[in-house]
Amino acid sequence: MSTQLQTSGRIESGTLIEVENLSTHFSTPRGVVRAVDGVSFTLERGKALGVVGESGSGKTVLSRTIMGLQPRRGTRLGGSVRFEGKEILGLQPKQMRGVWGKEMAMIFQDPMTSLNPLMKIGRQIEEPLRNHLGMTKDDATATAKRLLQDVRIPEAERRLQQYPHELSGGMRQRVMIAIAMACGPTILFADEPTTALDVTVQAQILDLINEQRRERNMSVVLVTHDLGVVAGHTDEIAVMYGGKLVEKAPTRRLFAAMKMPYTEALMQSIPKLEEPSHTRLATIPGRPPDLVNPPVGCRFSPRCPYASDKCREEEPPLIPTADDPSHSYACWYPVGSPEYLEARARLDAQKVKVA
Amino acid sequence: MAGTGKAHLRDTDDIILRVEDLVMEFPVGRTGLKVNAVSGISFDVRRGETLGLVGESGCGKSTTGKAIMQLPRPTSGSVLFEGNELTTLEGQAMREARTRMQMIFQDPISSLNPRRKVRDIVREPLVIWKRGLPTEQLDKVDALLEEVGIDPQRAAESQPHQFSGGQCQRISIARSLVLDPSLIICDEPVSALDVSVQAQVLNLLEDLKAKHGLTLIFVAHDLAVVKNISDRVAVMYLGKMCEVAPSDVLFEAPAHHYTAVLKDSIPVPDPEIAVGKVAIEGEPPSPVLPPNGCRFHPRCPAADERCSTEEPQLREIADNHFVACHHPIVGGEAPVAVRSATSPVS
Amino acid sequence: MRYALTRIARFVFVFVIVTFLVMLATRIGSKDPIRDLAGGQVSPEVMAKVEADYPYIEKCEGALAYLPCMGKQYAAWTFDMVRGEMGYSYAQEQTVGEMFKQRGPATFWVGFWAIIIGLLIAIPVGVYSAYKRDSLFDRFMSFGSFATLSTPQLVVAVFLLYAVASRFDFFPNLWNYVAPWSSPVDHFKNFFLPSLTLGIGLGAVWSRLLRADMIMTLQSDFINLARAKGVSPNRVLWVHALRSSVLSLITSVALQLSGLVSGAVVAEQFFGVGGVGGRLVIAVQQNDILIIQAITAVVVAVVVIVNVGVDLLYAVVDPRIRQARALG
Structure with a gap:
């Protein structure tokens, strides 16, 4: 683990972020929502981590908590987040200001609502430049123009004088990326950056994020529900379910040898272009867990076809696989284990009987 | 592409819906300009068939779906549904015809009246049309709710907000079926849902289609979803039809350059498939001032002089495979980066 | 331009409706409008002078004739207002x-x-x-x-x-x-x-x-x-x-x-x-009929004009409103 304290940009590799046993709980009238519940992972410099999960899995709250942007009212945080070796969890906004925009940047899902509708594009990009780098108005304008060119927005000069509503969704997302890149952050959190965009534009934006990451040796946390998006654009993937990290592995390894039945089920429920039309889709029965009263034991057990009594009683820890320490999972009977195979054979036999 | 033409229309007895030269225009304020949302498209649907309409936002696919329902009435063109010309149908006849086709929308929660009980929402069309005795109505509603996987008991006591998004979509589906329609127009019905729920709803639609003998028009932007559910797929770009083909053929061997671009843009859930170069730069131009000739030509890798002046017509390039392009892709040879076709691990 | 025209039309409409209603309201409570105008118990000479100054003011009677009669008086009053003659208060001896x-x-x-x-x-x-x-x-x-x-x-x-x-x-x-x-x-x-x-x-x-x-x-x-x-x-x-x-x-x-x-x-x-x-x-x-009418007229005018100003201010604050209006 790196204990470097230098500022960004000088260090080429090593750990950038260490998250340990992080939890984010909200008080609501219904009770305490355990949106993020004991998540641990580390992220290296220059790497891209995909955080995958369905709505309510805690993936968005996780990224906002790490960045310190989660609203504080009614929120209880636990655990630790070390950024470049320094503890940043629970710091006051005043202390985080030097980090926000400068070291950590974020882009949001909906480019329609994420830019200030009443402020010219130019001013919105110049803000962090003048704030963090103390640039003069002229320098900031020149830099803003260059940033717009970097994210391949045509007629950058003219765009600076436009308002967000005058740009298309794809253009606005590019502007958001330009703003995020303004001060050369060491890490970018991208929360569903392409969900609101068309597929052709999505491909462009993902490509742009990747390109910026390589050029700037920046880490990226790509939060998404789409396994297709993370497959081609990340080094590592973390799968979240019910506020827990249930599987984490290098991207290729995860797709080649997924261990969690949930990851497998998620994968199988996606319609695939290679399959002939009318292929019956595998489904996950039931609904995501209620995070006020999460199920006892493994949170996926009520929906898992392979669950046994142990799964419903004892919570499985996140443990590394025997052959690859970078691949960990939280399951008592992972995909490929004897119990899994046995349960699967039993289910197949039932299916045949029903048919 | 971005062409017109009717070569793809079929002439069989089982055509349930035939749309010809459909045009939908909307004024831009009082400027005298207009949005050319749909500019002369034609297609037909056979009884029991599922037609997928795909394209990116602004291509006119949702407008087309609504224009079939006459919501609002199209600017011009013909919509022949079960022998009735809907564009000239008025009053009671129009209302009757509308019961034969139903629509389900993207946002299931906001398309259900939040202040009513779910069971009453599903029953409402029966009450309006005075179909059957109250007990018969309730029996029918409960049977349909069971079929879509909603507990009738709970539906009688609860309002829409007490159900999840996926459940609300099931409720919308039950409501759309209650008058025994023959055609259901699904406008992005699964794009607001999580993948696991999406699969449930897609499977449900397939089951209901078979059981109730339905015909579906499935409007969506997700190619993989459209391929999964459709028999035939029509690709739209900027208010025009590009390509029409059986689902499997279209994605196996896209002939239109835009279809190829769309296909190549889909992120594949498999890291072994190298992420190719971005299939296309830029975004579609404004439908207020669409390009001349083929509407796709300014962005097309194969465009030449002719494409900018002459609008291509839909023509048959293989059995049942129609394309509106002067220089279609033949034999899978695409001018853009082609991805290897390794199948994903699952 | 169209925007300005619709605004002016709306201004005139609101102004006419409100001032006319105010006139109706003051007259309904008045048994003898000339006397009220003159300021109550005054000599016949004063009454005669008031009548001469405001020949158009009369008491309207009869269900059918009431509105046309009031309408005529309203027109005369408006004409005076437009000329800048808002009236004279005999009670206060002041224009x-x-x-x-x-x-x-x-x-x-x-x-x-x-x-x-x-x-x-x-x-x-x-x-x-x-x-x-x-x-x-x-x-x-x-x-x-x-x-x-x-x-x-x-x-x-x-x-x-x-x-x-x-x-x-x-x-x-x-x-x-x-x-x-x-x-x-x-x-x-x-x-x-x-x-x-x-x-x-x-x-x-x-x-x-x-x-x-x-x-x-x-x-x-x-x-x-x-x-x-x-x-x-x-x-x-x-x-x-x-x-x-x-x-x-x-x-x-x-x-x-x-x-x-x-x-x-x-x-x-x-x-x-x-x-x-x-x-x-x-x-x-x-x-004091004329005073009431004049004050209401001025208040209505100010309120409507300020509202137009506010409308313009919207466009200053929000560029989207500016654009929508430009498309008008």
Whole structure:
């Protein structure tokens, strides 16, 4: 683990972020929502981590908590987040200001609502430049123009004088990326950056994020529900379910040898272009867990076809696989284990009987 | 592409819906300009068939779906549904015809009246049309709710907000079926849902289609979803039809350059498939001032002089495979980066 | 252009409807309009003079003839107004024009300072309450504004009069009109309490409005993005959030304008301000038809004109409204 304290940009590799046993709980009238519940992972410099999960899995709250942007009212945080070796969890906004925009940047899902509708594009990009780098108005304008060119927005000069509503969704997302890149952050959190965009534009934006990451040796946390998006654009993937990290592995390894039945089920429920039309889709029965009263034991057990009594009683820890320490999972009977195979054979036999 | 033409229309007895030269225009304020949302498209649907309409936002696919329902009435063109010309149908006849086709929308929660009980929402069309005795109505509603996987008991006591998004979509589906329609127009019905729920709803639609003998028009932007559910797929770009083909053929061997671009843009859930170069730069131009000739030509890798002046017509390039392009892709040879076709691990 | 035309048409429409209704209202209560105009019990000579000055004024009778008769009189009155002859008050022996010249400035300054005081209260309180939602400050301010809102202006005026004015020699016993440019201090002494009477209530309403809008704005994505950029909390609050939240405040300022007139009546009465509001009360008591009509006409005109100004202000604040109007 790196204990470097230098500022960004000088260090080429090593750990950038260490998250340990992080939890984010909200008080609501219904009770305490355990949106993020004991998540641990580390992220290296220059790497891209995909955080995958369905709505309510805690993936968005996780990224906002790490960045310190989660609203504080009614929120209880636990655990630790070390950024470049320094503890940043629970710091006051005043202390985080030097980090926000400068070291950590974020882009949001909906480019329609994420830019200030009443402020010219130019001013919105110049803000962090003048704030963090103390640039003069002229320098900031020149830099803003260059940033717009970097994210391949045509007629950058003219765009600076436009308002967000005058740009298309794809253009606005590019502007958001330009703003995020303004001060050369060491890490970018991208929360569903392409969900609101068309597929052709999505491909462009993902490509742009990747390109910026390589050029700037920046880490990226790509939060998404789409396994297709993370497959081609990340080094590592973390799968979240019910506020827990249930599987984490290098991207290729995860797709080649997924261990969690949930990851497998998620994968199988996606319609695939290679399959002939009318292929019956595998489904996950039931609904995501209620995070006020999460199920006892493994949170996926009520929906898992392979669950046994142990799964419903004892919570499985996140443990590394025997052959690859970078691949960990939280399951008592992972995909490929004897119990899994046995349960699967039993289910197949039932299916045949029903048919 | 971005062409017109009717070569793809079929002439069989089982055509349930035939749309010809459909045009939908909307004024831009009082400027005298207009949005050319749909500019002369034609297609037909056979009884029991599922037609997928795909394209990116602004291509006119949702407008087309609504224009079939006459919501609002199209600017011009013909919509022949079960022998009735809907564009000239008025009053009671129009209302009757509308019961034969139903629509389900993207946002299931906001398309259900939040202040009513779910069971009453599903029953409402029966009450309006005075179909059957109250007990018969309730029996029918409960049977349909069971079929879509909603507990009738709970539906009688609860309002829409007490159900999840996926459940609300099931409720919308039950409501759309209650008058025994023959055609259901699904406008992005699964794009607001999580993948696991999406699969449930897609499977449900397939089951209901078979059981109730339905015909579906499935409007969506997700190619993989459209391929999964459709028999035939029509690709739209900027208010025009590009390509029409059986689902499997279209994605196996896209002939239109835009279809190829769309296909190549889909992120594949498999890291072994190298992420190719971005299939296309830029975004579609404004439908207020669409390009001349083929509407796709300014962005097309194969465009030449002719494409900018002459609008291509839909023509048959293989059995049942129609394309509106002067220089279609033949034999899978695409001018853009082609991805290897390794199948994903699952 | 089209925008300006529709605005003018709307202005004329509202103006005609309101002033005509006011005329109807004053006449329904009048048995003998000429006598009312003359100022009650006067000699036949005076009556004759009034009749000669306003030949068009007559008592309208008969169900069928009533509206056409009133309409004719309304047309004659409008014609006079357009020529700048707003009428003469025999009771006060003063033309309406002179009356406005004499009393108008006082009312203007009371209203003006009331709005300023209202905004000075509302903006900090609204913004800070939203920022520290449900904090002690917010709860206290919420309680305070509800208390203020439920207190009639009368009570506020009485309180200020006895608790402040009578205890401090600073405030004059006898109200006097002083223009701000002739003596700012004396102007303040004379105008502060009447304006405060009105301003407190406005501040209470507006701070609630602004708080609600600010809370909505503070939850939006672009505020999150501004924070994520490392923009200082003050700048997020006062530059990013406030500007997006002022539309309803601006609307309310415009809407409150006519309410300000009735408030001005109370304030002027209590603090002896020689303003238009006080004059209106006397006119109503004496059924001084022309004065009532003229004052309403001016109030309506001011309110409508300010509303047009507010409409233009929307476009200044929000570029999207600008664009929508350009497409018109």
